[in-house]
Amino acid sequence: MKVHFIAIGGSVMHQLALALHKKGYQVTGSDDEIFEPALGNLRQAGILPAVMGWFPEKIHAGLDAVILGMHAKADNPELIRARELNLSIYSFPEYIYQESIHKTRVVVGGSHGKTTTTAMIMHVLRQAGKDFDYLVGARLDGFDQSVRITDAPILVAEGDEYPASVIEKRPKFHFLFPQIAIITGIAWDHINVFPTFDIYLEQFTIFIDKIDAGGLLIYNESDPVLKELVTRHARTDIRYQPYGIPEHSISNGATTVTIEGQQNTLRVFGDHNLLNLHAAWYACEELGVDAAAFVKAIAGFSGAAKRLELMAKNEQTAVYRDFAHAPSKVKATIDAVKQQYPERTLIGVLELHTYSSLNEQFMDQYKGAMEKADKAVVYYSNHALELKRLPPLNASTISAGFGKPGLVVMNNRESLMQWLQEQQYGNSNLLLMSSGNYDGADMLTFAKNIVD
Template structure:
């Protein structure tokens, strides 16, 4: 197979390129800029483009597939050349499906919890000796890459609702056609793509329609929006498996969960993780993993990168970071830490970084999201607003939207670091939530300093 990637340097695109290279395919690609870690990964594999830029001459009639990344624009010269030659052009998810037509496909969709649920399934299958391919949006312990494509009989994939490519505007998870489908919950996001909640909700109805006949939908029945959607659009030719928070106890900061009569202590915590784990159990059950094997394996799961990831701790303090940015994710993450450590002060710092979160029209969606935090800060940078071509954001509008008494709003990195340094961290937890990097602030060093000074 000869495969060419347009925009090979993307975080997931380059991972697919590496996976196909390992499979023995001839892989070429182009991009106008490639950063680490993609740069080093592609160079090590010997498939880094010789020069940055777009080169239509690379597009030849002998190509079996052209895979188009989100970074490429509609007038990309390589894309135009591929169309001129009438070559087969795939978006990322369309190509993943082509490589997995004969596999049992497990697809995890939902507005939140996708990465963690996918990671839990992968962890259990790995621990129980199952051979499987995967696609996941984070670095996971025990896995060399975030994409694997081989001749394995199973595919486990995180199903994103974001558009598949610049010429294919439908969501990625519409192209994977699962036999085992999961929806973790529905909360409006990506307002630059889905301007109304109704349009966003429709994408999940279509996703349900894409489940293969005889398949199963595993869904979070504790989400009222999702529950209503499933009841309204029930199909007769698939099975339905609702799930909720499984039986569990919390003692001395540790959570013990019971699955099908078998109990184990978890290394992760929070209602959202218990929900994710319950969904993972039903998927693994469909793949032939019993409760004994599942609980033994899930006990060693430590979480996905930047998903309630422990940065530093001592006996009095823990510092966590989380990718949380959408309102439902922020609320779930804050609630989880407060529930696990009810007697510690919770200091929560949220960076608004995505297009939705920086849009004043979306701000009311955050109402109540930070209520469980004892001290709360919302930070945003003017640079992020400029990059997304959004107007200045009034701190008063943020306070109004969140509705959190005593909420501190900042848009200067130095002011944020000074405020954090002045806090009392004895008998406290610090929770850092962002899909960005706080304008380059070294939060890992700060976290280590916090626990070392106490």
């Protein structure tokens, strides 16, 4: 197979390129800029483009597939050439499906918890000795890549609702056609793509319609929006498995879970992770894993990168970072830390970094999201607003949207770091929530310093 990637340097695109290269395919690609870690990964595999830029001469009739990344524009000269030659052009998820037509496909969709639920399934299947391919949106311990494509009989995939490519505007998870589907919950996000909640909600109706006949939908019945959708849009040719928070207990900062009489202590915590775990259990059960094997395996799951990831701790203080940015994710993460450590002061710092979170029309969606933080900060960067071509954002708009008494709003990195250094961290936890990097602030060093 000869496969060419347009925009090979993307975080997930280059992982697929590496996976196909390992499978023995002839892989070529182009991009106008490639950064680490993609740069080093592609160079080590010997498939880094020799020169940056777009070269229509790389596109020829002998290619079996052209895979188009999100970074490529509609007027990309390589894309134009591929269309002229009437080549098979795929978005990332469309190509993943082509490689998994004959596999059992597990697809995890939802507004939150997708990465962790996918990672839990992967962790358990590996411990159970199952052979499987995967697609996941974060770094996981024990897995060299975030994409694996082989001849394995199972595919476990995180199903993103963002558009598939510049020429395919439908969500990625509409192209994977699962036999086992999970929906973790529905909370409006991606306002730049789905300007109303109804439009966003419709994408999940379509996702349900994409499940293979005879398949299984595992859904979070504690989410009222999702439960109502499933009730209203019930299919008679698929099976339904609702789930909620499983039986568990919390003692001395540790959570013990019980599944079908099997019990073990977890390394992760929080209601949202218990929900993710329960969804993962039903998927793994469908794939032939029994409760004893599942509970034994899930006890060793330490989480995905930047999903309630422990940065540093001592006897009185723990510092966590989380990818949380959407309102439902922020609330779930804050609630989890407060529930696990109810006697500790919780200092929550949220960076607004995505298009939705920086949009004043979306701000009221955050109402109550930081309610359980004892001290709360919202930080945003003027540079991020400029990159997303959004107008200036006023602190008063943010404060009104969050409705959190005593909320501190700032948009200067030095002021943020000074505020953090002034806090007392005895008998306290610090929770850093962002899909960005606080304008380059070295939070890892700061975390280690306050616990030393």
